[in-house]
Amino acid sequence: MPKAQKLTLAVLIQAALITTAYASEQSEAKGFVEDAEGSVLFRTGYLSRDKKNGAADTSSAAQTAMVKIESGYTQGIVGFGVGVIGDGSFKLGENNHAGNQMIPLHNDGSAYDHWARGGGIVKARISNTEVRYGTQVLDLPVLASNTARLVPEYFEGVLATSREINGLELTAGKFTKDQMSDQVTTDGNELDRAVVWGAKYKFNDQLNASYFGLDSKNALERHYVNANYKQALANNSSLTYDFSGYHTEWDEGASASSSKLPVTSSDRSNNIWAFSGAYHQGAHNVMLAYQQSTGNTGYAYGENADGFQSIYLPNSYLSDFNGRGEKSVQVQYSLDFANYGVPGLSWTSAYVYGWDIDTATDNNAKESELFNQVKYTVQSGFAKDASLRLRYSHYRNDDAYANDYYMPDTNEWRIWLDIPVKFF
Structure with a gap:
């Protein structure tokens, strides 16, 4: 086990044994039945990709009920x-x-025609x-379930989370199975072993930072860092600065998203980082972001046997703008209609442009995406918390990138109707 994992596990165990300066969650437990919760989320989902340049279109529509019951x-x-x-x-x-x-x-x-999945936990x-x-x-950030499809991706394993020190959250875990959203077998992604560890710390109401690591056996080792600072301004406005980045090194013989390198290469690595600034004032939010990928291969997420999230x-929208050597910029605008008398209604629009993508035939390939999303959540009454989300992406790229790595030009629609019901 890497030293970082041993250190994190040791801190978790030690933190559980020390007396802290604030209330214990366990001391406030009401009981096995008294604190039980149960709910079901009914979702109608539609996802359609209109692909150009002769590629076959894909379109899916389905209904599910996602159940969660926990003592x-x-x-x-x-x-x-x-x-x-689980889900049916x-x-x-x-x-x-x-x-x-x-x-x-x-x-x-x-x-x-129909299918069901799920599992249990002990805690x-x-x-x-x-x-x-x-x-x-x-x-x-280093091992995330794909929740952008009809049903979520499930991992099987153990996860420890400790909040013994005020403002500090430590995480460590090991997972041995991965069931993606469209798989019926419990380890359809054939995950060997993924060990995760990390820490998040809230310095104050303005500044947060985090670090997470992953060792995926026979695949890769990955590290993630993030820092977020919110600066309050006059007239109910604020500026938020965010930095995040990944460093990835592949194991020898593992697959990687690079047709220029032999699959047995032992020196594949990637760094990808992004900086964003967002101005918020009342109902309006404007964000500018710059993102850059370096190394001898692009950032890849499916290769450590998870579901692309x-x-x-x-x-990161339909495309993640994560090609080898790629640079990308984004402008995003969001509007909260609550300030205009329609609480629960929001709109987000963004444009992302990427360039300098290194492919097998071109070292300056380009891609772009225009993203739009409208969401409405019912605020009261018998349908409270029901939501309808419509999302559209207009994606275009150079043939060199489409042929070497990625999808062709695509127009995508996603429509989700969610109706949550709480049992207890």
Whole structure:
């Protein structure tokens, strides 16, 4: 195990044993049944990609019910609990052009009519340190579940989270199975072993920083850093500065997103970083971002056997602007209609332009994306918290990039109707 992982695990154990200066989460436990929660999210999803230059279009529509039931913790010095998570889905229509990681496919390429997935967890807590083992949806910058499809990606393993020191959150875990959104087998992505560790620290209400690491066996080692600072200004406005970046090194013999390098190369590496500044005033938010990738291969997320979401960078929509040597800039505008008498309605529009992409035939390939999203969430009444989200991307790139690495020119629609129901 790398030294960084050993150090993090040691700190987690030590932190669980020391007396802290603020309230213990476990001391406030009400009981196994008393703190139990159960809910179901009904989602109708539609994802369509109109691909240009002769590429086959893909389109999927389906309905799902995602269930989550979890007990509270038993009372005492050490609390214990259990939980289950899962989804049951069926396709809407024939789905003859299914794809996009929305619906599982049979060996002949036809879409499943219906399918179900899920698993359970056991959990324990002492003071402000929690350990969970079983099927989980992860939200870690180096190992993130894909939640941008009909149903989430599931990982199976153990995750420890400790908040013993005020403002500091430590994380360590190990996962051995990965089930992507469109897979029915529990380890469809054939994850060997992924060890994660990290820390987040809130210095004050303005400044936050974090670091996370990943060692994915026979694949790669990855490190992530982030710093975020919010500066309050006059007239209910603010400026937010954010820096984030990844460093990745591939194991010898592992696959990597570079047709220029032999697959047995042992020196593949990538650095990708981004800086953004956002101005917020009332209902309006404007963000500018610059992102750059360096190294002898591009940033790749699927190669460590996860579902394409572990890239916590600003220039990430349909494309992630993560090609080898790529530079990209973004301008984004968001509007909250609550200030105009329509609470729950929001709109985001962004344009991203990337250049200097190094491909097999061109060292200055380009790509661009125009992104738009409108979302409305019901604020009260019997349908409270139900939401409708419409997202559209207009993506274009050079043939050199499309042929060597990526998708062709594409117009994409995503439509999600979410209806949450709480049992208890």
